[in-house]
Amino acid sequence: MKRIFFITALLFLIGFSGMIYGQVVAKFSSKTDSAGRARSMMKLAQSSIDYYTKTFTYKGLKPEAKVRMHLERSGAYVILKKFDKAIDDCTAAILINPKSGEAYATRGNIYNKIYKDEPAIADYRKAIQYITTTEDKAQLYNLIARSYINTREYDKAVSADSMAIVLNPKFARAYASRAEAYGRLGKFQLAINDLLPAMYGFQDNARALSVLLMQRADMKRALKQYKESINDYSLALKLNPDNGLAYWNRAASYRQNGDYQLAYEDYSKAISYFKNDRMQLARLYDDRALMEVGLQQYQQAIADDSVAISLDTAYRVAYYNKANARAQNGEYTRSNAEFKKTIPYYMNNPLAMTSIYSSMAHNEYFLNNYQTAIDYCTKAIALNTVDWSPYFERGRAYLKMNNKDLAVNDFKEILARDTSKQSADYAFSLYYTGNADKAVEVMQSSFLKTNDTFVLMGDYYNMACLYAIMNKPGEANNFLKKCIDGGYNKKYALTDGDFDNIRNTAEFKNIMGVR
Template sequence: MRRIFSITALLALLGVTNSVCGQAVARFSPKTDSASRVRSMMKLAQNSVDYYTHTFTLKGLKPEARERMHLERCQAYLILNKFDKAIDDCTAAIAINPKSTKAYITRASIYDGINKSELAIEDCKKAISYSSTDEIKAGLYNLMARSYLQLHQYSKAITADSTAILLNPNLANAYINRAEAFGRLGKCQLAINDLSIALAGYRDKPLTLSDLLAYRGDMKRGLKQYKEAINDYSLSLKLNPDNGMAYWNRAAAYRQNGDYQLAYEGYSKAIAYYKNDRKQLARLYDDRALMEIGLQQFPQAIADDSLALALDTAFAEAYYNIANARAQNGEYARSNTDFKTAINYYSKNPFAMTAIYGSMGHNEYFMGNYQAAVDYSTKAIELHTANSSPYFERARAYLKLKNNDLAINDFKEVLARDTSKQSNNYAFSLFYTGDPNKAIEIMQASFLRTTDSFILMGNYYNMACLYSLMNKPEEANIFLKKCIAEGYNKKYALNDADFDNIRNTAEFKQIIGIK
């Protein structure tokens, strides 16, 4: 029998989930000006600073003139990225005119931009108290909401943006920010509603519209509406064919929808946009490796995860995934070496450690090291998670060690602990405890429960194992041939003791390619 994890299950075991927002969408980032234009702007800004600094030395300036000059020099400092000096000018303007709405708004914007969110909120509140129009107040509530987002105070952000929308129902950015806050709280449908409204405000800005559609796709993924999400990502890419994040997140939606080939192609396209970001590039190679595992392309998966680890030597998930790919490829000893490295990163995660020790026990079983299989499975069991798989792995090893009573006890533990009563382990435990007909029934039902080709082939393989154990060679070979024809790795069958009863049949030798 072979362990089969869905790609989603592999991620879940490691404590890795697809966040509601997927990879962070790079929305509304300023477009880069040409180098010559930047130099020209910087020169003009410095000239402006010099001019106002000199003018402040003149006598007889009226207070309102000094207030205006401080705010104009502030703008020049902002171009020069001298934020402290820009703040000082705003503060000076406020000292001249404590009700200077423009000074409070400008300083709040600067504080927001440099992540001094609490100070930004305080300035927004003061500016609101001095503002005369609903439009200005709406913008301030929206700015306040952005600062709340930076502080992860999502409910307060929603309240602030809701107020902004009441004051100005056409303020598209308020809908966008509120959508982000809803998304962070897992309220994906509310986020989708706001994003759908915001889209109308950016019809003449295709790049921004592309980002909004991609973000709405993220929210639909959060609701498991994968086909709808894919449609939004595709619309996003029509507007901006260079939206690397949309390629990445569409690939994730394909993955979650079980379309491994399309996901693979999407990750491959996204890779081109992250060549200068080692950590993100490493994650993309690891994501693509998972798809290659799903496509039974284990050497390619190993190669991609090797690239990921070369880019990020502390990439925990890649160590786990390359270990799993090696195990699937029949490289059991090297798999366990990688699992041992993964332990360094998951030692405080009992669920991941249970999976790692269980997988190592599985590898030792296939190498014929049955006592080592027992020892690793016991380590997994001692972590006291709800995972019943280590009991199954240990039970099989006990059988090989002729400890039948201990084996039966562990098989009974699987039957007691596996509340789904539908897994392959559960079916095989039924067989070993004397109910082969029920085991076959459960395995047959498993074919109807999934459209995932990787899992389905694994289920065919395990059905072949079960029939072989029951000494039914004709049925066993039918299912073995079915999974091998779909591209299943032959290495497992060559080493799997479950096939000992049919190994010498002509059909088995033909399927595996033994002469």
């Protein structure tokens, strides 16, 4: 029997693949100044500081002039990144005129720039009390929302952006910001609804539209609308072909739609955009490795996960996936050596450890080390997680050691635990507890539930195993041929004890290419 770890056992490890919810409203069209221009600006800023400092010594300056000069000097200090002095100037302006909305707003912007969101919010709210224009108030509410997003107070961000939109119904940045907050709250359809008016406001800015389309695609992907999300990512890339994040996220949609080759190609394109970020690059190589597993390209997957580990030695997922790729390739001893490397990273994660011990038991079963397989399963079961796989692996090992009663007890445990009643483990447990017809029915029903080639080939393989242990060589070889013709690994099948009943048939030998 084949365990399809790639699809079913990695959720606790890989999370939601791809990157999501990029900040889309912060300075869409900002450009990096050249070094020469930056030097000129700094020189001009220092000159401004010197001028205003000298001017403050003049007698007879009116209060409104002093407020303006403090704010102008504050801006110059910001250019020089002397933020404390910039804040001091804003505070001085407020002491002169406690009703200066501009002074509060300026100080709020400085706090925002140095990631002090709470004082920024307080200043923005003060500014709203004294600023009279509707559009400026809307801008301030949007800035408050951005600060709440930074502090992960997404409900408050939604409320602030909603106020901005009430004040200015065409405020594109507020729609985009509220969409991000909705996305963070898991309210994906509401986010999608906001992104359309956001796009209207940036229809003349191709790069901004690209980011907004990518954000909408993220939301659709979260709603499992994979084809629709792929369309939006493609539109984003048409507007900005250098949007590396869109390639990455489109790859994730292709992957979840079962289009492994297209996902592989997009991961490969994304890699070129993250060459200077070792941690993200490690994740991309690992993501591509998963596609190579789906394409039955196990050696390439092993190579890519090796690169991922070299880029980020603490990236534990790559160790697990490399171990799994070796198992899929029939390298059971080396696979367990890799799994052992993952253990220090997951010692405090019972669900992960259950999967690791079950995987190692699976490998030991194929190596005919049945007692070792039982020992690993017993360790997994002692962790008391919801995963039933260690019961299945232990039950099979007990059968090989002629402990039928213990085996049946484990298979009954699976029948009780798997409430979906649809897994391959469930089907095999039905067979081992005397319900062969129902076992076949469960396996057959799985063929109709997926368009994912990798999963379908795994289902064909498991069906072949089931018919083989039922001693039905014709049916077993028929399903085995389907999965081998689909690119399945012969090395794995040749070492699978489930095929012992049909191993000497001419058709099996022909399928496997052995004499």
